[in-house]
Amino acid sequence: MAGTVRTAHTNWTGTLLEGSGVVHFDSSNLASTDVTWASRATEANGLTSPEELIAAAHSSCFSMAFSAGLTKAGTPPTALETTAEVTFVPGTGITGIALSVVAEIPGISEEDFQAAAQAAKEGCPVSKALAATPITITATLK
Secondary structure (H helix, E strand, O other), rough: OOOOOOOOOEEEEOOOOOOEEEEOOOOOOOOOEOOHHHHHHHHOOOOHHHHHHHHHHHHHHHHHHHHHHHHHOOOOEEEEEEEEEEEEEOOOOEEEEEEEEEEEEEOOOOOOOOOHHHHHHHHOOOHHHHOOOOOOEEEEEO
C-alpha cells in the first residue's frame, strides 16, 4: 500500500506578538483558519492554535486505532467519543496530552476495554509521533 501525504501551509505576517497567520488545509476542503500568538498563549477568541490542531489529529487518530483494535478483537464499537486536551505552556512548550474516550461497546469486559484503550493509545501513529510528550488516557465504558 502506498503512503499518503497531507499538506497544510500557513501564511504569517508581522512579529510573533503582534502578527497573525492563516492556516490553509491544502489536502482537504476544510476552511482556512486564523492563528495568532495570543490565541495560542492566552485565550482562543475564536482562533485556532498548533495545539488545537494537534488535539484534532490525536483524537481522530486514536478513535481510528481504537475502533480497529476493538473490531479485530471481535468487539466492534457502536460509538466512540474521544477528546484530546493538549497543554501548552509559553516558554516551555507542550507539557502533556490527556486523551479521554467514552465508548459504547456491546459485549466487552471492563478489563478488555481498558487494555484495548491503552493499546490504541500506544499504537496510534499520532501518539507515536508525539511520544516525547507525556500522554494519559481516561477510558469510560457506557
